[in-house]
Amino acid sequence: MKAKVLVIIAIFLVAVGFFLVSWRLKVEKTVCRSQFGPCSETLLQSLAKFRGVPAFEVIGSAKKTLSLDRKVSKFRVRYLFPETLAIDVVERKAEVALGKQGFDGYLLVDKDGYVLAVEKNTSLPIINVMDNQNINFLPGTKISDNLFFAEKLMKYIFTLYSVKLAVYYGDRVEAKLNSGQKVIFPVSGDIEVLIGSLNLILSRGEIRMGEIDLRYKNPIIR
Numbered sequence: 001m002k003a004k005v006l007v008i009i010a011i012f013l014v015a016v017g018f019f020l021v022s023w024r025l026k027v028e029k030t031v032c033r034s035q036f037g038p039c040s041e042t043l044l045q046s047l048a049k050f051r052g053v054p055a056f057e058v059i060g061s062a063k064k065t066l067s068l069d070r071k072v073s074k075f076r077v078r079y080l081f082p083e084t085l086a087i088d089v090v091e092r093k094a095e096v097a098l099g100k101q102g103f104d105g106y107l108l109v110d111k112d113g114y115v116l117a118v119e120k121n122t123s124l125p126i127i128n129v130m131d132n133q134n135i136n137f138l139p140g141t142k143i144s145d146n147l148f149f150a151e152k153l154m155k156y157i158f159t160l161y162s163v164k165l166a167v168y169y170g171d172r173v174e175a176k177l178n179s180g181q182k183v184i185f186p187v188s189g190d191i192e193v194l195i196g197s198l199n200l201i202l203s204r205g206e207i208r209m210g211e212i213d214l215r216y217k218n219p220i221i222r
Contacts, residue, residue: 025055028083034091042117043071047087055079062087070140071116096151097122098143100129107137113148115139125158127151131170146170146187153185156195172215177202184213 030047032039039047046065050058059077062085066075074090094108094116106122107115117139127150129135135143143151150166150173157163157175166175173185179202185194194214201212201219213220 025082027051027053027055027058027079027085030085030087032087032089034089036091039087039089040071040091043069043089043091047085050085058085070114092116094124096154097124097126098129098135098147099126100135103137107135109143109151113143113151115141115143125154125164126166127154127173128165128167130167149187149189149191150185153191153194156191157183160195160199181209182211184211184215186215 027050030044030050032044032047034040034043038044046069047062050062053061059079062077063075066072066077066087066089071092072089073092076088078086080086092110092114095111096109097106097119098109099106105118105120106124106126108117108119108122108124110116115136115138118137127147129147135147142148147168150168153173154163154166154175157166161177163175163177166173168187171187173187174182175185176182181202183198197214197219198212201209201221209221211222213222
């Protein structure tokens with residue numbers, strides 16, 4: 001019985017000692033890595049605030065910040081004695097950029113249709129939004145269903161035809177192929193069927209085509 005009490009007292013003293021030491025220790029360096037290498041600049045900026053935070057509270061605070069960051073899908077946070085906060089993350093990847101008249105920049109959107117960030121420049125495929133619908137520029141918000149369809153469509157035509165620009169009008173999506181034809185797509189339906197129809201039409205190389213309208217059951221060629 002006496003030995004058990006001594007063990008409990010020893011554990012208590014160690015815990016108190018650890019608490020007192022961790023209260024004095026503070027984070028002086030943050031190391032963050034993702035599946036792409038070093039974390040993105042925006043993420044590093046959001047983590048910079050933990051410099052000087054006591055060790056005993058930094059892990060909980062970092063986890064809360066990362067869980068609210070839409071650009072992060074998974075993460076692991078560790079405190080490395082004596083002064084390093086080590087973070088491993090899986091960052092969501094932007095796949096399409098949205099531009100809108102009057103807005104200086106682009107919304108970067110992931111594969112699920114969520115806005116990840118707003119950037120001044122981009123090398124991603126671009127959809128210019130020409131209708132009057134309001135777009136929420138706040139990271140973490142989801143774009144409309146029709147615009148999400150346009151995003152998925154854009155990924156197809158970028159991969160298959162190297163088209164880097166499309167225009168969204170609310171009721172249709174227009175894109176110009178590198179071969180010169182303008183293609184008009186609907187904003188709903190089966191994308192694979194639409195692409196299959198387009199491929200079939202383009203395979204008829206002898207037909208002179210200036211515009212291909214896929215909004216109808218029987219595509220219209222002008």
